Amino acid sequence: MKLKALLPLLAFGLLALLLARGLQLNPREIPSPLIDKPAPAFELAALHEGKPALTSAALQGRVTLLNVWASWCTPCQQEHPLLVDFAKRQPGVQLVGLNYKDQREAAQTWLRRLGDPYHAIGFDERGQLGIEFGVYGVPETFVIDRQGRIRFKHVGPLTAELMRERIEPLLKQL
Amino acid sequence: MKALLLTLLLLAGAARADDAQLDARTHALAQQLRCLVCQNQTIADSHAPLALDLKNRVRDQLAAGKTEAQVIDDLTAKYGDFVLYNPPVKPTTWLLWAGPALLGLGALAGLAWTLRRRAQQPAAAFEPDPEDGEELR
Numbered sequence: 438m439k440l441k442a443l444l445p446l447l448a449f450g451l452l453a454l455l456l457a458r459g460l461q462l463n464p465r466e467i468p469s470p471l472i473d474k475p476a477p478a479f480e481l482a483a484l485h486e487g488k489p490a491l492t493s494a495a496l497q498g499r500v501t502l503l504n505v506w507a508s509w510c511t512p513c514q515q516e517h518p519l520l521v522d523f524a525k526r527q528p529g530v531q532l533v534g535l536n537y538k539d540q541r542e543a544a545q546t547w548l549r550r551l552g553d554p555y556h557a558i559g560f561d562e563r564g565q566l567g568i569e570f571g572v573y574g575v576p577e578t579f580v581i582d583r584q585g586r587i588r589f590k591h592v593g594p595l596t597a598e599l600m601r602e603r604i605e606p607l608l609k610q611l
Numbered sequence: 612m613k614a615l616l617l618t619l620l621l622l623a624g625a626a627r628a629d630d631a632q633l634d635a636r637t638h639a640l641a642q643q644l645r646c647l648v649c650q651n652q653t654i655a656d657s658h659a660p661l662a663l664d665l666k667n668r669v670r671d672q673l674a675a676g677k678t679e680a681q682v683i684d685d686l687t688a689k690y691g692d693f694v695l696y697n698p699p700v701k702p703t704t705w706l707l708w709a710g711p712a713l714l715g716l717g718a719l720a721g722l723a724w725t726l727r728r729r730a731q732q733p734a735a736a737f738e739p740d741p742e743d744g745e746e747l748r
Contacts, residue, residue, distance in 0.1 A: 467647060470691040538660065564664050571689040573647035573661055 469571050469590040476585050477569035481559035484536050491559035496585040500611045503579040505535045508547035510575040516594035517551050524554035534558035537567050582611045637670040645696045653696050
């Protein structure tokens with residue numbers, strides 16, 4: 438067979454590889470430039486009245502899983518059981534919630550219904566702290582190390598697979 | 612009394628002019644920033660809540676005296692280059708910017724090459740091949 442006759446096949450093969458790789462990528466996902474940078478300094482009122490304010494000082498000295506959620510967010514409901522389970526299995530990791538652009542009443546009702554696994558929850562009513570963290574959708578989850586540096590960010594609901602294969606191995610290392 | 616009224620009117624006018632200028636600067640900057648929710652729109656056009664939040668942030672920072680460059684730096688520090696509606700020209704985006712022109716040139720070069728090859732072939736090469744069982748007349 439002439440080599441020239443194989444050229445279209447080769448070209449197709451290369452194109453197929455390129456497209457296959459493309460199908461595995463998510464074009465809407467925005468990688469965070471905050472990885473390995475310190476988490477922003479902040480002080481937020483707690484969601485539960487009477488509880489102390491949530492500050493960035495709380496992120497020092499412990500490994501933290503920061504979960505951004507809202508009562509109006511359906512995928513947050515889907516991932517919530519994983520967080521409830523996580524809090525039971527890994528009490529050494531501080532699970533902190535960031536209630537994003539929500540209403541106190543609705544958020545508290547939501548937690549009463551689905552369970553409250555968080556050590557502390559900040560009430561980010563206007564989403565200002567969310568912007569500091571580069572949040573553009575809910576839910577989003579951050580892994581923050583003992584020095585208060587952001588080490589990992591996941592956009593979208595958590596899955597058991599993600600916890601098992603990316604997050605928990607990372608937490609072990611920190 | 613008239614002097615007081617005049618002063619108040621002038622001050623109000625000046626404040627409105629300042630506001631108008633702030634609005635104009637905010638709008639200009641907003642047209643350079645991408646809405647991260649409706650990713651094909653600028654935050655000037657998008658009605659997504661995050662777009663409004665970001666527009667307010669831009670406005671507040673400009674009002675506080677930050678320059679356009681500082682506002683842009685602030686947002687790219689949090690969201691990365693994707694928040695810029697026009698991708699910056701960096702080594703990682705050279706291919707993105709030059710791509711269409713390169714492809715166009717490549718197509719033209721291919722066309723020129725094919726045409727030249729055809730011009731060099733004898734006239735007989737353009738005759739149709741004989742059908743099976745027929746002879747070329």
